[in-house]
Amino acid sequence: MRQSRARTQRVTITDVGHAAGVSPATVSRVLNGTAKVDAVLAGRVQAAVRTLGYHPNAAAQGLAKGRWGTIGVLVPDLANPYFPEILKAVSAVARANGHRVMIMESEENPAVEPELVADLLRSCDGLLLCSPRMRRDQLAELVARAHPMVLVNRIVPGLAVPAISVDFYGGTTSICGHLAQLGHRDVAYLSGPEASWANGERIRALEAAAAFGLRVTVIPAGATAADGGAAAEQALAAGATAVVTYNDLVAQGALARYRQLGVDVPTELSVVGFDNLSLDWSGQATLTTVAMPRDDLGRQAAELLERLMTGSPDTEPKLLPMELLIHETTGPAAR
Amino acid sequence: MRQSRARTQRVTITDVGHAAGVSPATVSRVLNGTAKVDAVLAGRVQAAVRTLGYHPNAAAQGLAKGRWGTIGVLVPDLANPYFPEILKAVSAVARANGHRVMIMESEENPAVEPELVADLLRSCDGLLLCSPRMRRDQLAELVARAHPMVLVNRIVPGLAVPAISVDFYGGTTSICGHLAQLGHRDVAYLSGPEASWANGERIRALEAAAAFGLRVTVIPAGATAADGGAAAEQALAAGATAVVTYNDLVAQGALARYRQLGVDVPTELSVVGFDNLSLDWSGQATLTTVAMPRDDLGRQAAELLERLMTGSPDTEPKLLPMELLIHETTGPAAR
DNA sequence: TGTAGATATGAAACCGCTTTCTCAGCTCTT
DNA sequence: AAGAGCTGAGAAAGCGGTTTCATATCTACA
Numbered sequence: 001m002r003q004s005r006a007r008t009q010r011v012t013i014t015d016v017g018h019a020a021g022v023s024p025a026t027v028s029r030v031l032n033g034t035a036k037v038d039a040v041l042a043g044r045v046q047a048a049v050r051t052l053g054y055h056p057n058a059a060a061q062g063l064a065k066g067r068w069g070t071i072g073v074l075v076p077d078l079a080n081p082y083f084p085e086i087l088k089a090v091s092a093v094a095r096a097n098g099h100r101v102m103i104m105e106s107e108e109n110p111a112v113e114p115e116l117v118a119d120l121l122r123s124c125d126g127l128l129l130c131s132p133r134m135r136r137d138q139l140a141e142l143v144a145r146a147h148p149m150v151l152v153n154r155i156v157p158g159l160a161v162p163a164i165s166v167d168f169y170g171g172t173t174s175i176c177g178h179l180a181q182l183g184h185r186d187v188a189y190l191s192g193p194e195a196s197w198a199n200g201e202r203i204r205a206l207e208a209a210a211a212f213g214l215r216v217t218v219i220p221a222g223a224t225a226a227d228g229g230a231a232a233e234q235a236l237a238a239g240a241t242a243v244v245t246y247n248d249l250v251a252q253g254a255l256a257r258y259r260q261l262g263v264d265v266p267t268e269l270s271v272v273g274f275d276n277l278s279l280d281w282s283g284q285a286t287l288t289t290v291a292m293p294r295d296d297l298g299r300q301a302a303e304l305l306e307r308l309m310t311g312s313p314d315t316e317p318k319l320l321p322m323e324l325l326i327h328e329t330t331g332p333a334a335r
Numbered sequence: 336m337r338q339s340r341a342r343t344q345r346v347t348i349t350d351v352g353h354a355a356g357v358s359p360a361t362v363s364r365v366l367n368g369t370a371k372v373d374a375v376l377a378g379r380v381q382a383a384v385r386t387l388g389y390h391p392n393a394a395a396q397g398l399a400k401g402r403w404g405t406i407g408v409l410v411p412d413l414a415n416p417y418f419p420e421i422l423k424a425v426s427a428v429a430r431a432n433g434h435r436v437m438i439m440e441s442e443e444n445p446a447v448e449p450e451l452v453a454d455l456l457r458s459c460d461g462l463l464l465c466s467p468r469m470r471r472d473q474l475a476e477l478v479a480r481a482h483p484m485v486l487v488n489r490i491v492p493g494l495a496v497p498a499i500s501v502d503f504y505g506g507t508t509s510i511c512g513h514l515a516q517l518g519h520r521d522v523a524y525l526s527g528p529e530a531s532w533a534n535g536e537r538i539r540a541l542e543a544a545a546a547f548g549l550r551v552t553v554i555p556a557g558a559t560a561a562d563g564g565a566a567a568e569q570a571l572a573a574g575a576t577a578v579v580t581y582n583d584l585v586a587q588g589a590l591a592r593y594r595q596l597g598v599d600v601p602t603e604l605s606v607v608g609f610d611n612l613s614l615d616w617s618g619q620a621t622l623t624t625v626a627m628p629r630d631d632l633g634r635q636a637a638e639l640l641e642r643l644m645t646g647s648p649d650t651e652p653k654l655l656p657m658e659l660l661i662h663e664t665t666g667p668a669a670r
Numbered sequence: 671t672g673t674a675g676a677t678a679t680g681a682a683a684c685c686g687c688t689t690t691c692t693c694a695g696c697t698c699t700t
Numbered sequence: 701a702a703g704a705g706c707t708g709a710g711a712a713a714g715c716g717g718t719t720t721c722a723t724a725t726c727t728a729c730a
Contacts, residue, residue, distance in 0.1 A: 012716055023680045028718055038678070058458035059403060060716035062394030063685045070437075070458075078423045084413040091413065091440055100454065102405075103438050105426055119435065123393035123405075347686055358710045363688055370689095371708070395686035398715045 011054045020048040031056065070100045071305060072120035073128045074113065076193075078105045080223065081277045082247070082294065083130060086152070089298025090128060097306050099125070108223065110134050110195050114142075121147055126309045128152060128301055133195035148308040152301045154197040155317050162308060163317040164301045168198050171290040171322030172205035175244055175272050178288075178324060180212035183333040184242040184270065187214050188235035190221035190228055190254060192246030199246060202274070206244065221250055228253025233261070241269065241333040248273035248289055255287075255329070266331035276325060288330040291323045346389045354383040366391065405435045406640060407455035408463045409448065411528075413440045415558065416612050417582070417629065418465060421487070424633025425463060432641050434460070443558070445469050445530050449477075456482055461644045463487060463636055468530035483643040487636045489532040490652050497643060498652040499636045503533050506625040506657030507540035510579055510607050513623075513659060515547035518668040519577040519605065522549050523570035525556035525563055525589060527581030534581060537609070541579065556585055563588025568596070576604065576668045583608035583624055590622070590664070601666035611660060623665040626658045 017024040022041055029035045030045040037045075048054070062068040071094050075083045087103065094101045102124055104116045110133035117134075120127055126148035132139065136156055142149065143161045151163035179187060189206055192199035206216045217238040221231035228250030235243045235254070245251040251273035258265055265271050273289035297320055307314060352359040357376050364370045365380040372380075383389070397403040406429050410418045422438065429436050437459055439451045445468035452469075455462055461483035467474065471491055477484065478496045486498035514522060524541055527534035541551045552573040556566035563585030570578045570589070580586040586608035593600055600606050608624035632655055642649060 013718095014716080024717075025681080025719080026679060029679090032718080034718085036678070041679085055453060055457050057398070057716055059394045059397035060685090061718080063392070063398050063687090064716075064718040066685070068394060078419040078426065081416055081419075084416075084419050087438075088413045088440065091438075092442075095439075100437060100458065101439070102435060103422075103426075104430075104436070105423065107427075118390060122390050123435065348688095349686080359687075360689080360711080361709060364709090367688080373708070376709085392686055395715090396688080398717085399686075399688040401688095401715070 011052045013054070013056065016045065016048045016052055016054050019052060020044040067125045068123055069098065070102050070124045071126045071128065071302075071309075072102045072104070072124035073130065074104050074106060074116055074120065074132065075130045076106050076108045076133060077223070078103075080249070082275055082292075085294040086130060086298035086301075089295050090302040093299055093302035093306065099306075106133070108133070108193060114138050117142060121145070126150075126305045128305055129154070131196060131198060133193060135195075148305060150301050150305045150308065152297065156197075160315045162304055162315050164297065164304055165317065165319055166198075166292045166297060167319040167321050168201035169205045170319075171274070171292075171324070172202045172244075173209065174322070174324040175274075175290060176206065176209035176212055176214055178326060178330065179242045179244075179270065179272070180209070180214055182242075182270065182330060185213060185215060185333065186217070186238070186240045187242045187244055188217045188219055188238050188240035190231050190235065190243060190245045190250050191218050192221070192223050192250070194220075196223075202244075202246065216244075221246060223247060223249065225249045225253030225256070229257040232257035236261075236263065236269070242272065242330070243269060244272045245274060247275045248277040248287060251287055251289070251329075265329050268334050270330040270333075272330060286328040288327045289325050291325055293320050293322075296320055346387045348389070348391065351380065351383045351387055351389050354387060355379040402460045403458055404433065405437050405459045406461045406463060406637075406644075407437045407439070407459035408465065409439050409441060409451055409455065409467065410465045411441050411443045411468060412558070413438075415584070417610055417627075420629040421465060421633035421636075424630050425637040428634055428637035428641065434641075441468070443468070443528060449473050452477060456480070461485075461640045463640055464489070466531060466533060468528065483640060485636050485640045485643065487632065491532075495650045497639055497650050499632065499639055500652065500654055501533075501627050501632060502654040502656050503536035504540045505654075506609070506627075506659070507537045507579070508544065509657070509659040510609075510625060511541065511544035511547055511549055513661060513665065514577045514579075514605065514607070515544070515549060517577075517605065517665060520548060520550060520668065521552070521573070521575045522577045522579055523552045523554055523573050523575035525566050525570065525578060525580045525585050526553050527556070527558050527585070529555075531558075537579075537581070551579075556581060558582060558584065560584045560588030560591070564592040567592035571596075571598065571604070577607065577665070578604060579607045580609060582610045583612040583622060585609075586622055586624070586664075600664050603669050605665040605668070607665060621663040623662045624660050626660055628655050628657075631655055 013024045013027050017027045022045060026037060026041060027045050030037050030042045073090060091101050104120060106113045106116055113132060113134040128150050130152040132154055139156055140159055143159060151161055153165045155163050155165055203218060219231050219234045221227045223246060228245060232254040243254060245254060251271055255265060255271055263269055273287045276289045276291035348359045348362050352362045357380060361372060361376060362380050365372050365377045408425060426436050439455060441448045441451055448467060448469040463485050465487040467489055474491055475494055478494060486496055488500045490498050490500055538553060554566050554569045556562045558581060563580060567589040578589060580589060586606055590600060590606055598604050608622045611624045611626035
């Protein structure tokens with residue numbers, strides 16, 4: 001008997017009204033402050049809420065109000081140290097605005113993204129898509145649904161959708177400048193996921209670096225340390241004196257492999273990371289890399305979304321600058 | 336006009352029924368497969384769903400069914416590399432069971448946890464509390480609310496609540512054994528958050544290691560690399576020949592500081608981590624540490640929760656074993 | 671002092687979906 | 701051939717809130 005009581009929902013607004021000797025409508029008004037209520041009644045309501053331990057049912061509120069009080073976030077991979085920090089910032093902003101956060105991860109699989117997004121749309125007021133890998137036309141379809149939505153780290157040319165990204169092109173260019181200055185000519189790029197816009201930006205910048213006299217070989221790798229380790233040797237085979245990587249994880253994996261192979265960094269080979277992940281928690285900033293303002297990215301994206309949800313349309317894509325951090329894994333070109 | 340249409344909710348089940356020439360009840364039955372429906376009608380419904388682009392409203396479903404299809408997770412700190420992996424496993428299990436995941440982070444602040452949990456309870460069918468820092472009595476109160484709930488990495492003696500944790504005591508003991516064998520006598524422990532049960536377990540094991548002849552000095556540090564760096568010197572001042580840390584982050588911070596100070600590890604000082612975080616993505620396993628089965632932890636916790644939500648009561652706390660990984664930061668005691 | 675106007679409260683409709691209840695239309699006995 | 705037993709579909713009643721609408725009470729002014 002008691003068990004079934006516990007199962008069959010807890011205290012309702014009617015119970016509270018009953019206990020306080022007022023109508024449910026009045027309870028609602030007190031709790032939301034939507035209308036003036038006699039101080040005495042309000043007091044009785046507050047008391048009843050406390051003694052009964054009343055908590056409004058979120059589903060019922062959502063249904064009645066037409067909004068959920070929740071924002072959804074889609075990330076490709078939670079284990080990538082890159083995202084938790086963004087999530088942290090997003091979470092903080094959302095909370096400050098009275099919103100909950102629902103997170104889904106696509107496991108780097110573009111195919112499941114539309115389904116996940118559809119699922120998020122059913123229960124969120126707004127969406128934050130981090131580095132979405134899905135096809136352009138699928139994105140366009142989403143945008144057409146006219147839900148508040150912000151793209152993080154992907155800019156879709158010709159698609160008017162609010163987006164906030166990091167200036168990967170600029171970051172990559174500064175890497176190229178640094179390498180060129182050190183006398184490097186042959187550069188290998190350990191490339192990230194095919195479908196990644198951010199990866200495309202890096203490649204675009206690398207190709208433009210022909211202007212600095214850099215010859216670039218693109219080697220498909222991936223986004224993890226394991227991918228970096230696996231692709232590391234191909235960079236050597238390509239005759240590169242410097243290796244640029246998709247991110248710090250790939251760089252770490254490659255570095256580990258080079259250590260194994262007895263290739264000294266940076267005297268024999270220079271290695272450059274991307275994102276500046278490691279510094280955050282190891283205190284040892286040995287990897288030359290470019291820093292991404294992750295906290296800013298998450299915060300600004302969330303703030304933009306909150307603004308969208310309250311109405312103001314603002315579809316101007318925004319780029320956050322990156323900073324080149326020269327550390328111990330780059331040096332003058334060998335030979 | 337069109338804008339207000341977009342705002343005022345999308346396609347409803349009634350619209351679909353209308354388009355298919357059936358009642359909303361029938362649409363619901365087709366979509367949920369809850370009852371036999373004529374194949375012809377079902378076909379018309381499916382078609383209508385597709386052409387109208389119907390997606391059931393989650394709040395309405397939640398309200399009607401009395402469940403939300405969502406599980407909530409509370410973590411102290413998303414930026415700690417420890418949690419994303421757990422979340423990943425949880426996320427996968429939840430998804431496999433048709434559940435969404437709602438995540439909140441307490442920013443290591445025990446004071447806000449009750450509020451966050453209350454918020455989660457309003458919109459989730461079950462809760463996963465990871466390393467909750469909140470007071471015992473607050474936890475007891477939560478348990479009394481009789482919601483499906485699993486504690487991860489905290490065992491509250493005398494409180495019958497499903498819990499799944501890692502055997503920190505055993506892990507710490509194996510560290511102590513390793514150090515004793517190397518001839519260490521004076522050990523410093525860079526301690527984690529006060530309110531952390533896991534930290535208490537480590538200290539309990541360290542104190543018990545007096546049996547191995549170890550004298551332990553506990554030095555308050557924290558959970559981050561910065562905390563480790565800040566507390567590193569105190570360990571030297573205490574005359575320790577070996578430093579045990581709350582986790583790998585703290586260890587990395589301390590290592591970085593010792594490098595700065597010119598203290599050689601492991602010849603002058605041994606350093607032991609906890610959790611085995613770094614290995615995952617750097618490929619370089621130089622830190623001696625104990626490995627925590629994070630993936631297992633997340634998966635088993637989520638599976639336990641799913642089981643609870645379908646009814647079966649199972650409050651036997653479970654401990655997952657840790658594994659000592661001896662690498663390059665420990666050696667024979669100096670002097 | 672009587673009536674217009676303001677205002678706080680309760681009754682009831684509604685949000686979109688599920689589920690029980692009811693009943694029409696069958697099949698199957700005898 | 702007529703009544704009993706199924707079966708599948710629609711009508712309607714919630715789920716637990718919010719919000720509109722109607723009304724009782726009170727203030728204010730002539």
